[in-house]
Amino acid sequence: MKLIGLTGGIGMGKSTAAASFRRLHVPVFDADAAVHALQGPGGRAVAPIAAAFPGTVTEGPGGRRVDREALRRAVLGHPEALRRLERIVHPLVRDAERRFLAAARRRGERLVVLDIPLLFETGGEGRCDRVVVVTAPAAVQRHRVLRRPGMTEERLRYILGRQVPDREKRRRADHLVHTGLSRHAAQRAIRRLVREIRGA
Numbered sequence: 001m002k003l004i005g006l007t008g009g010i011g012m013g014k015s016t017a018a019a020s021f022r023r024l025h026v027p028v029f030d031a032d033a034a035v036h037a038l039q040g041p042g043g044r045a046v047a048p049i050a051a052a053f054p055g056t057v058t059e060g061p062g063g064r065r066v067d068r069e070a071l072r073r074a075v076l077g078h079p080e081a082l083r084r085l086e087r088i089v090h091p092l093v094r095d096a097e098r099r100f101l102a103a104a105r106r107r108g109e110r111l112v113v114l115d116i117p118l119l120f121e122t123g124g125e126g127r128c129d130r131v132v133v134v135t136a137p138a139a140v141q142r143h144r145v146l147r148r149p150g151m152t153e154e155r156l157r158y159i160l161g162r163q164v165p166d167r168e169k170r171r172r173a174d175h176l177v178h179t180g181l182s183r184h185a186a187q188r189a190i191r192r193l194v195r196e197i198r199g200a
């Protein structure tokens with residue numbers, strides 16, 4: 001089974017690219033969704049986060065869950081706190097990924113995608129056969145991200161400062177998908193890539 005790592009900086013178009021792979025019937029492991037599930041009601045990260053960051057867990061309909069806004073406030077601008085959060089969350093995400101891969105192998109899949117925003121930051125590229133980086137001009141990225149509710153210049157600067165820079169991601173990529181042009185061009189590039197890998 002071949003593994004494609006899909007990554008890119010904030011707002012570069014990862015989720016949109018992941019949707020294109022799914023349309024081509026390639027199963028996608030979504031690391032962000034795994035984090036949400038782990039922090040949601042009944043999630044395995046809830047108890048350790050409650051212990052490490054008091055006041056960031058609330059009682060909800062389905063049980064105790066992480067209040068992500070409170071957690072963001074607790075870690076934003078505090079690198080040591082963010083590292084502590086990552087030490088809790090990342091191993092659990094790896095676990096979820098292993099289960100996804102095992103299930104895909106059992107089904108006899110030939111190709112899967114790992115959609116991981118922090119693929120390079122966590123050394124994940126080593127377990128991928130190919131790495132796809134989604135990219136767009138910095139001005140397009142800024143424009144996309146700043147129109148999201150609750151996003152500020154300061155938050156964006158901070159997040160970008162914690163991510164491997166786009167130009168380095170591009171340098172380390174096996175394939176680039178440009179998302180600053182049109183949706184169609186990006187979708188076509190992904191279709192070509194899947195055909196090539198399936199044929200190989």
Ligand SMILES: CC(C)(COP(=O)(O)OP(=O)(O)OC[C@H]1O[C@@H](n2cnc3c(N)ncnc32)[C@H](O)[C@@H]1O)[C@@H](O)C(=O)NCCC(=O)NCCS
Pocket residue numbers: 009010011031032035068069071072075082085086089093116117118159162163
């Ligand atoms: C800090 C948290 C609670 C903030 O949640 P919130 O819903 O406000 O933001 P969201 O998760 O959508 O992140 C916004 C952007 O920040 C970036 N980002 C998130 N965590 C990190 C990180 N540890 N390092 C660098 N960038 C990050 C993401 O690329 C994303 O584009 C949340 O991001 C979190 O739990 N992060 C720790 C887990 C992690 O490392 N996730 C990254 C994806 S695996």
Ligand SMILES: Nc1ncnc2c1ncn2[C@@H]1O[C@H](COP(=O)(O)OP(=O)(O)OP(=O)(O)O)[C@@H](O)[C@H]1O
Pocket residue numbers: 008009010011012013014015016017117144178179180181182183184186187
């Ligand atoms: N190929 C494309 N052409 C035009 N617009 C695009 C393209 N891909 C993505 N976009 C737009 O860019 C924005 C960000 O896309 P998306 O949510 O896929 O990014 P992301 O990398 O998953 O973001 P994050 O890192 O914050 O999770 C969205 O508004 C989306 O509609």
